[in-house]
Amino acid sequence: MEHPVSVQTLNETRAETAAMAAVETTVSKKFGGWQEYIGVTKVGITGANLFTTFVGLWLASRGHLQVDTLSYTCLGSALVIAGACALNNYIDRDIDRRMERTRKRALVQGRLEAKAVLWLGIVLVLSGLLALATLTTIMASIWGLIGVFTYVCIYTMWLKRSSPLSTAIGGIAGAAPPVIGWTAVTGQVSWTAMAVFAFLFLWQPPHFYALAMKRTEEYRNAGIPLVPVVHGFEITKRKILQWTIVMVPETLLFYFLHVAGSVYGITAVVLGFLYIVYARIGLTGTDDVAWAKRMFRYSLIYMNALFLVMIFDLV
The missing domain is CATH 1.20.120 (Four Helix Bundle (Hemerythrin (Met), subunit A))
Structure with missing residues (x-):
C-alpha cells in the first residue's frame, strides 16, 4: 500500500521546483538559448552567401565538383560569414535599438551578453579562416579575410555610421563569397x-x-x-x-x-x-x-x- 505524501513534502518539492525554475530563467536570460546564438549569425544572410559561394565552386570546377571540396568550402565559408554577422550584431547593438526592424534582437533586449556574442563572432571567423586555409586553399582563406575585414571594419564600424558610400564599398564583402568558392577549387583568381x-x-x-x-x-x-x-x-x-x-x-x-x-x-x-x-x-x-x-x-x-x-x- 502506498504511503500518502505529507503536506510538508509537497511544499518542499514545490519550493525546489520554483527555485530550479528561477535558476533556469536567470541562466537563460544571462547566457541565452542556442536559438538566440543562431539568431545573431543571421542564418538567412549566411545561406544567401553560401549560394553565391556554390556558384563560384561550380564555375571553377566546370560542373565537376568534388564532394569534399564542396563540403570543406561551405563549412569554412559558413563559419566565416556567420562569425562576421555575429560581430555585426555586436557592433550595431546601439543602432539596432533605434530601429523597428531590429529592436527585438537578443542583444538589444538583453537576452544575450555582448561579450558572449563578441567571442562567438571571433571564434567562428577564426575557425572558418583556418578551415579554408587548411582544407581548401590559402587564397580562399585570404578572400574570406577580405570579406570579413570589409564587412566588419570598413562597413560596419566606419562607413555605415559616417558616409553614404557605405553601400557601395560594403559591396566588396557581399561579392567575396563566389571568389572564395572559385579559389577553393583553383587556388588562384581568374x-x-x-x-x-x-x-x-x-x-x-x-x-x-x-x-x-x-x-x-x-x-x-x-x-x-x-x-x-x-x-x-x-x-x-x-x-x-x-x-x-x-x-x-x-x-x-x-x-x-x-x-x-x-x-x-x-x-x-x-x-x-x-x-x-x-x-x-x-x-x-x-x-x-x-x-x-x-x-x-x-x-x-x-x-x-x-x-x-x-x-x-x-x-
Whole structure:
C-alpha cells in the first residue's frame, strides 16, 4: 500500500521546483538559448552567401565538383560569414535599438551578453579562416579575410555610421563569397572569378538602395546616413538607374568569356532590359515606396535567375 505524501513534502518539492525554475530563467536570460546564438549569425544572410559561394565552386570546377571540396568550402565559408554577422550584431547593438526592424534582437533586449556574442563572432571567423586555409586553399582563406575585414571594419564600424558610400564599398564583402568558392577549387583568381565579383559588386547598390527607400525613416531615426536619408528619393532613384545601366552589360561577360551558353546570354539580355526599364519607370512614378518594393523584389529574382541559368547552361 502506498504511503500518502505529507503536506510538508509537497511544499518542499514545490519550493525546489520554483527555485530550479528561477535558476533556469536567470541562466537563460544571462547566457541565452542556442536559438538566440543562431539568431545573431543571421542564418538567412549566411545561406544567401553560401549560394553565391556554390556558384563560384561550380564555375571553377566546370560542373565537376568534388564532394569534399564542396563540403570543406561551405563549412569554412559558413563559419566565416556567420562569425562576421555575429560581430555585426555586436557592433550595431546601439543602432539596432533605434530601429523597428531590429529592436527585438537578443542583444538589444538583453537576452544575450555582448561579450558572449563578441567571442562567438571571433571564434567562428577564426575557425572558418583556418578551415579554408587548411582544407581548401590559402587564397580562399585570404578572400574570406577580405570579406570579413570589409564587412566588419570598413562597413560596419566606419562607413555605415559616417558616409553614404557605405553601400557601395560594403559591396566588396557581399561579392567575396563566389571568389572564395572559385579559389577553393583553383587556388588562384581568374577573369571569370573577377567577373562574378564585379556582377555582385554592381548588383548590391541598386538592390540595397531600394531596400533603404522602403525603410528610410528607420535609418534616419538610427542616424545611418544612407543615400535616401542624406540625398532624398530623387537622387537615390537616379543612382539605382545608373548602377543598373553599368551592371547589365557586365553580366554579358559570362557569355563572351565562354562561361555560359546562348540560353544564359538571352536570359541576361531580357532580364537586364527589364531591370533597366523598371529602374527608368521610377524616375517618373509617384509612389516611390511601392516602386522601391517592386525593385527590391525584382533585384532578388534577377540575381538568382541569372546564377541558376548560368549553372545549368555552363559551357
